[in-house]
Amino acid sequence: MNPTNENLPGLKEIEAASKRISGVASRTPLVESPALSRLTGHEVYLKLECFQPIKVFKIRGAYNKISLLSQSGVVAASSGNHGIAVAYSSRLLSKKCTVVVPETAVREKVDTIAEYGAEVVTAGRYSIEREAKARKIAEATGAAFVHPFNDPDVIAGQGTCGLEIAHQLSDIDAVLVPVGGGGLISGVSTALKAIRPETRVYGVEPQGAPKLAEALKAKKVVTIPSPASIADGLIPSALGGLTYEACSRNVDGTFTVSEEDIIRATRTMIKEARIFAEPSGAAPLAPLLSPSGVIGRRVVLVVSGGNLSHELLAKLLSP
Amino acid sequence: MNPTNENLPGLKEIEAASKRISGVASRTPLVESPALSRLTGHEVYLKLECFQPIKVFKIRGAYNKISLLSQSGVVAASSGNHGIAVAYSSRLLSKKCTVVVPETAVREKVDTIAEYGAEVVTAGRYSIEREAKARKIAEATGAAFVHPFNDPDVIAGQGTCGLEIAHQLSDIDAVLVPVGGGGLISGVSTALKAIRPETRVYGVEPQGAPKLAEALKAKKVVTIPSPASIADGLIPSALGGLTYEACSRNVDGTFTVSEEDIIRATRTMIKEARIFAEPSGAAPLAPLLSPSGVIGRRVVLVVSGGNLSHELLAKLLSP
Secondary structure (H helix, E strand, O other): OOOOHHHOOOHHHHHHHHHHHEOOEOOOOEEEOHHHHHHHOOEEEEEEHHHOOOOEOOHHHHHHHHOOOOOOEEEEEOOOHHHHHHHHHHHHOOOEEEEEEOOOOOHHHHHHHHHOOOEEEEOOOOHHHHHHHHHHHHHHHOOEEOOOOOOHHHHHHHHHHHHHHHHHOOOOOEEEEEOOOOHHHHHHHHHHHHHOOOOEEEEEEEOOOOHHHHHHHHOOOOOOOOOOOOOOOOOOOOOOHHHHHHHHHHOOEEEEEOHHHHHHHHHHHHHOOOOOOOHHHHHHHHHHHOOOOOOOOEEEEEEOEOOOOHHHHHHHHOO | OOOOHHHOOOHHHHHHHHHHHEOOEOOOOEEEOHHHHHHHOOEEEEEEHHHOOOOEOOHHHHHHHHOOOOOOEEEEEOOOHHHHHHHHHHHHOOOEEEEEEOOOOOHHHHHHHHHOOOEEEEOOOOHHHHHHHHHHHHHHHOOEEOOOOOOHHHHHHHHHHHHHHHHHOOOOOEEEEEOOOOHHHHHHHHHHHHHOOOOEEEEEEEOOOOHHHHHHHHOOOOOOOOOOOOOOOOOOOOOOHHHHHHHHHHOOEEEEEOHHHHHHHHHHHHHOOOOOOOHHHHHHHHHHHOOOOOOOOEEEEEEOEOOOOHHHHHHHHOO
16 A cells, blocks of 8 residues: 555556546547637637536546446545545445545435445545545455546556547647645556647646645655645545655646636636536636736646535525 | 338438437436425436537437538537537538528537537528528538438437337336427437337427327327427427437337426426436426326426526526
8 A cells, every 4th residue: 555656657647547547437538628729718628527427527437446446335425526436436346435525415326326335434524534544444345546647557547538639739838737645646647748848737626725836845755734625536645655756757837826816717717618617627717817927828727526516506606 | 301101210221320310419328306206296317418418319319410421511400409419429420511400499509519619590580481591501502401300310319218218227118308399209209119118108299289189189290380399309390200210119109298397397307306407308207296196107208408597507506
């Protein structure tokens, strides 16, 4: 359970994952949003991970990981989306599944986890608490603990998103990826730098949880004491050792965005691009809505998920 | 412009269309909705055409058709979704595009058509008026008129949805397809009957526009004088000669659903299945929400589109 840097997946592992998840995860659309291009002055393309079968990219990593396990049971700790992915994949692969969620999880996400047949256990507010609980259950039951990001097979799975981007569009100046524990950006940046080394990859994270920005500055994993954001997929306390290593090799920089920026980005994604993104998935739009200038002309935003609460959606739709 | 029955596409034409649209249209997810299964007592699978790049199946037929045209311009008449598909495809294929829409079109759909660079022209309320206008423009400019459904290449394109269903899931008892002009159900039923002849295919249409039910009864195309429904994709005045012929060969029956049923289905699709379907796309759920018993256990609903107005969405989200 202590992966070393030699475990970091490369293009070969990502391509193998791509074959493994084919028919389960979607090759999601990569489309220009003329409305966002007009609004921002960039050429804005959206990689619509919110159109995955479970409306979030996490299906890529979870299915790749779980399909390789010999254990008949799996346990996950998740603020929602990883749990949905593990529950959904476990159901397809006929594994018994338990998901530990925080007290603060979005209700719609918890409902979805339960619908896919997983047992839902509640534990605390922070990722550290639920991970401890999940590891305890794994130890007691012999089930495999599936980490949401710090796992080579999970990172390789998420990397298939970057593989698709590299094959779907050329002349990309920059790809903006939301950063939770760093699994998605680790995989995406690994794939992109292998195929299109000229494309810059940036992380986007909330001011309340700048794990990647702080880690790149300190040149090591940094733990944020009380991470908080409306972007509930982006608030683990820290990167993992593996995701830190992948990011330090392949990520060109980060944007730290305020809560106000994230809400504005989510509203704009829904009202202007007409894509129902959750705050974590809309966050990569935030840097384009403020003057920046360093990003380049043709920009891909990874819209990582669309599991937003109906309460928030109703609020954002009101004039 | 007067296609005969020999023009009806078969499996071979649908498979050719599938290759042609690959990389442009998505192979959309076909997923079980545990919430809808529990609610209805069926095993409910959703074919999520609302996850196409333009959030509607029409990209399949439009791109297949337009990629075969020699003309440099195209003209379409559309209540919205066909127009989005023609505009989007024309942009990718570098064709000049004009779309004629009714005065009553959903604002979000008209905005999207314009964003993709098409010229938008308004004409009347009914499909007959806008088709006449569009054909006039085509004649005057030498552009190709792209019919929304009564065209073999359009039907073959829509059929790729059925081809995918047949390859994604086995032991399907029934597939429920919303019926506008009949292009989607013609293609889907042709593909399914060729590969899985035991699967029953049913059309679902509003009480205010029972074009297919009336045509199957009269054994010929029947024109509905003033078609009306909140399901704005399902209200052409009549099937075409080609779609009537395909349906009379391959469709097993129809369900006619009330406006109340359609609204309830849309609300249930959004609130329970958490899929943002437009009323036309949610309509296939309506028969499952009323006692029926004739449909079978494993049922696929073709969720044809997700371009719903934000005004309606806000209304449906309120308690």
